[in-house]
Amino acid sequence: MSTIEMIEAAAERLNGHIRKTPILSSPFLDNLAGRRILVKPECLQHTGSFKFRGAWSAISALEEAERQRGVIAYSSGNHAQGVAMAASKHGISSVIVMPSDAPQLKIENTRALGAEVVLYDRANEKREEIGEAIAAERGLTLIRPFDEPLVIAGQGTTGLEIAGQAADLGVTQADVLVCCGGGGLTSGIALALEKHAPNLRARPCEPEGFDDVKRSLASGQIENNNAASGNICDAILTPQPGNITFPILNRLCGPGLSVTEEEALRAMALAFLRLKIVLEPGGAVALASALFRGDQIEGDDVIVVASGGNVDPAVFSRALEFLT
Incomplete structure (x- = not known):
């Protein structure tokens, strides 16, 4: 809500x-x-x-222990960069799941902002499933792009x-x-x-x-x-x-x-x-x-x-x- x-x-x-x-x-x-x-x-x-607004809002509201474990997001590029920068400014790690056909500028910028980028096939794979699986495996907090x-x-x-x-x-x-x-x-x-x-x-x-x-x-x-x-x-x-x-x-x-x-x-x-x-x-x-x-x-x-x-x-x- x-x-x-x-x-x-x-x-x-x-x-x-x-x-x-x-x-x-x-x-x-x-x-x-x-x-x-x-x-x-x-x-x-x-x-x-x-997108930086929402990313900072979500990350800054996390409990410190949860935040320090790192965050993950899925995005075609703008939420990706927002989360990557907000995470970097908080001194924590981030993983971003991005479609392989996203604009190259967005992929490169996300990596340059310190995130680990995981690419997927938009036509045949579901980013939600990939993001939730990595979050569970690594203990990361998922920052959803809009329904959050x-x-x-x-x-x-x-x-x-x-x-x-x-x-x-x-x-x-x-x-x-x-x-x-x-x-x-x-x-x-x-x-x-x-x-x-x-x-x-x-x-x-x-x-x-x-x-x-x-x-x-x-x-x-x-x-x-x-x-x-x-x-x-x-x-x-x-x-x-x-x-x-x-x-x-x-x-x-x-x-x-x-x-x-x-x-x-x-x-x-x-x-x-x-x-x-x-x-x-x-x-x-x-x-x-x-x-x-x-x-x-x-x-x-x-x-x-x-x-x-x-x-x-x-x-x-x-x-x-x-x-x-």
């Missing part, structure tokens, strides 16, 4: 260890979208994504910041678009907004063909994706919403949005050109939704969480081709 009290407690533990990311805007993007777009660039967070209350609490600190920043900007009512995989970030933000900015509404954004959260919200029950891979938005490809996250999403979120791979790449290019930030495809789907799904959004303002920027140069080059 995740609560606003857990998020507020996580904010105290994270104080001094995370970056309070700013709010960015561009009149060029506003003109394209037909409304003001306010972008919160979590790509500027430690390790290049919001302490991780959700850390991600929810993003929502606390949004609530305060929106108030400073005079934004009292708006959709908050969030790049969504298993729903840890989206559910954490939704819980924070419920108390601190109740007229701001979280909405999950996903790639087309992997829009399990959007479909789950529409049906009122957890829906699965048919495929585990095959989309450029690797950071947010999950089989289904989490058992912990979905009830929160279902209670608090507005309808989901989905975009094409090309639209995610276009959003990356525009973020680079107009905001001077680097996004990965999975971290750009919320911005793409604001830019290209405006008919599904109401109001004069929309807040976008640009969730990550860990992109291989070759993929980023593909995105920049849309500027020519």
Whole structure:
């Protein structure tokens, strides 16, 4: 169970260890979208994504004896790097189970941050089974990427910041678009907004063909994706919403949005050109939704969480081709 009290407690533990990311805007993007777009660039967070928040929240809350035994996580890359850095800063060991087809940059960064990386075949093996087996064998604590209350609490600190920043900007009512995989970030933000900015509404954004959260919200029950891979938005490809996250999403979120791979790449290019930030495809789907799904959004303002920027140069080059 995740609560606003857990998020507020996580904010105290994270104080001094995370970056309070700013709010960015561009009149060029506003003109394209037909409304003001306010972008919160979590790509500027430690390790290049919001995931450091949840990792620090979970590891810092462990009992000292448990923490010293080390931690394990499974991730396509961003949670991996967040856990690896948080573990390193706590002076403990970490093991990360990663798909062999994850972006090479994410694999290399995770190793460089001190983690032991165990690769697996995403199409034929289940990371949960591998992670739980290694955890049991070595006595490690498993830090799940989204369906974990302490991780959700850390991600929810993003929502606390949004609530305060929106108030400073005079934004009292708006959709908050969030790049969504298993729903840890989206559910954490939704819980924070419920108390601190109740007229701001979280909405999950996903790639087309992997829009399990959007479909789950529409049906009122957890829906699965048919495929585990095959989309450029690797950071947010999950089989289904989490058992912990979905009830929160279902209670608090507005309808989901989905975009094409090309639209995610276009959003990356525009973020680079107009905001001077680097996004990965999975971290750009919320911005793409604001830019290209405006008919599904109401109001004069929309807040976008640009969730990550860990992109291989070759993929980023593909995105920049849309500027020519």
